[in-house]
Amino acid sequence: MSDLDRLKRFLSGASVDGAVFGLRSDYRAMLVAVEGIIPGSSDAMSGALVETAQAAAREMLRNRPVEDVEHVAAWREAYRAFGAKPQRTRNSLEALLRRAATESGLPRVNRLTDVYNAISVLHQLPLGGEDLSRYDAAPRLIRATGSEPFSTVANGETVIDYPDPGEVVWCDDGGVTCRRWNWRQTRRTQLTDETSTALFILDALAPLSDAALTAAADDLVGHLARLGPDVQSVRRLIAAPGHPAGAITTEGD
Template sequence: MTEPEPTPQWLTRAWVDAAVFALRPDYRVALIAAEGIEPGCGDAGSEALLRDAEAAAREALTESPVDQLPEIAAWRDAYRAFGAKPQRTRNSVEALLRRVESGLPRINRLTDVYNAVSVMHRIPIGGEDLTRYAGPPRLIRAVGDEPFDTFAGGVDVVEHPEPGEVVWCDDAGVTCRRWNWRQGRRTALRDDTTTALFILDALAPLTDADLQAAADDLCGHLTRLGADVRITRRLVPNDAAPHQGD
């Protein structure tokens, strides 16, 4: 039986295709792997974090509609650039901000923590079960035949992205469609997840310092989710070549 690849080594093999950087040269991504998480329901800490995020978002939304917040407008422009309609397919942080008025979802403490950080920093964050990946993550513009496992009409279905669509994927298929719109079922976080990958996507006007602050904040909250939580993080460079052989 093949031994699993060490997480730090696995993370160095993540890459972003040159075609994505050509579409948005201002794109940056931070990857955070967290091991040793103790699964659990929402607790006082995650509830307080969600309430702080809701309060910060409500204050921001008194000054501007969701779609006119600079961080959200940037993602809407990025979606249009590869042919998606942002009115129909909203990036993950916009979708969360639109739920603030009625309250952010309460799922489990791991999901609640990263949703709260996403809203607080107005940055899309994807959370996935790292153990269910087949090979390292990469961000590409799809050919159009890549499989994407999802749920529609009450049944499991396999869809395919549009040609040119920006997608996260691994060796087995698409893990998230339209950059940060909808995650697949195969790598989704579960109530018993103990090893997770978080993807923090940034466009201007978010600065490198803003991205670093969001990553620091998420890491700080993740460390309280277990006595032996281990964090590995990486900023993927603007370099199209996959790191084969690392």
Template sequence: MTSFDAWLEAASIDDSVRELRPDYRAVLVVARGLHGGASNEESETLLFAAEEHVRGMLEHTPPEELPHIAAWRDAYRAFGAKPQRTRNSAEALLRRADALPRVNALTDAYNAVSVRHQTPLGGEDLDAYDGALRLTRATGDEEFSTMSSGAETIEHPDAGEVVWRDDAGVTCRRWNWRQCYRTRLTYDTTNAIFICDVLDVEPGDGEQRATEVRDALCEALEAVSPGVTLTSRIL
């Protein structure tokens, strides 16, 4: 077992989060040997296909009324967040689906999968992590690094907020709202962790969706970074 495999096996979801949403599944994909770099033809193809896929869907239905997005709004309310003010990452992207942002090859790839599957999905530089990844509820004392007025600054989550974290602090606030600056993907990222957040819409349907999203993400990563080594786990 490699160190990356051991790290993936150490990831956990705290019981306090499971009590909020027993149907929740985290799809974790570790990618090694990435060479993403700037947005490219392959990532553009993925984004264009995602835009086309949801265009008709959104013509008569606002994002917040799509079943998967509505489920995440309920999950946010369960820990005290206001989803109309702090939208989950999938909803935020769907509101820009007429012209999705082009960031870099890796971010473009997972954004395309997120939009197509209406599933919150994020990617972070694995080499920037300190200790095991875990999903828990914040005390309010944890550090969260972000950018403010062009400079890195430290914020703190609200007490009771659902957060992803490692030993150094919070890596993503409000479950899947905002990722931290410390673990951001860059052009130089070679090893990454991708996190897909899946809820049931109908009882038990999250299991199949988790598998579908994992497979779609792996296919997208292989398209933008041929030769990448992928390892996954569904929590």
């Protein structure tokens, strides 16, 4: 089986539970699996993209608060729907926009993380990146029972936490990979300077259109293609029943 076939099989096993669509029937998840990445620290390409994203965020927030950004407001409502307080636990888009607009700006982590953070800001949607090789089976988005383990860090130490019952979480067979839809990712699958195969999850709610979601995925894949001569990717859109989604497409052959 080829590397691309393995990525396709991985994405074909991904799912979003009906209870999540019961909260937001307009939710869509674009999953992008990428292999062939040459790991590296932040460089001129990723730095320039981060600078562009920061400038865009500062311009967008010049005359309005971040909570008035349309997709941020939609995610705040989604958080309230499962009992989270968006003022205390901000969706990843809001957190990045707030940081990008400050003098300190976005963090420089490594070129892989820099790219996906910048794409999130530029396209105004939550976007998470994880090391696909550290997954224990395909990802699924569910409403938690509260018994799913979540590996995180507190006071510099690795600890196991648990989501609230009913909380929306991404998980695999090893436990929670991201809490509160797109709030905080687990330490277990986090991207590192050695990551060569990655999974990216782009989250969309109305008013963000399918075309805008696809454009964000296109931009992400285009920049990731610069991270190695043999980079290849597959993607899959997951949406509520009745939506024309589900096809797995391949790029980089």
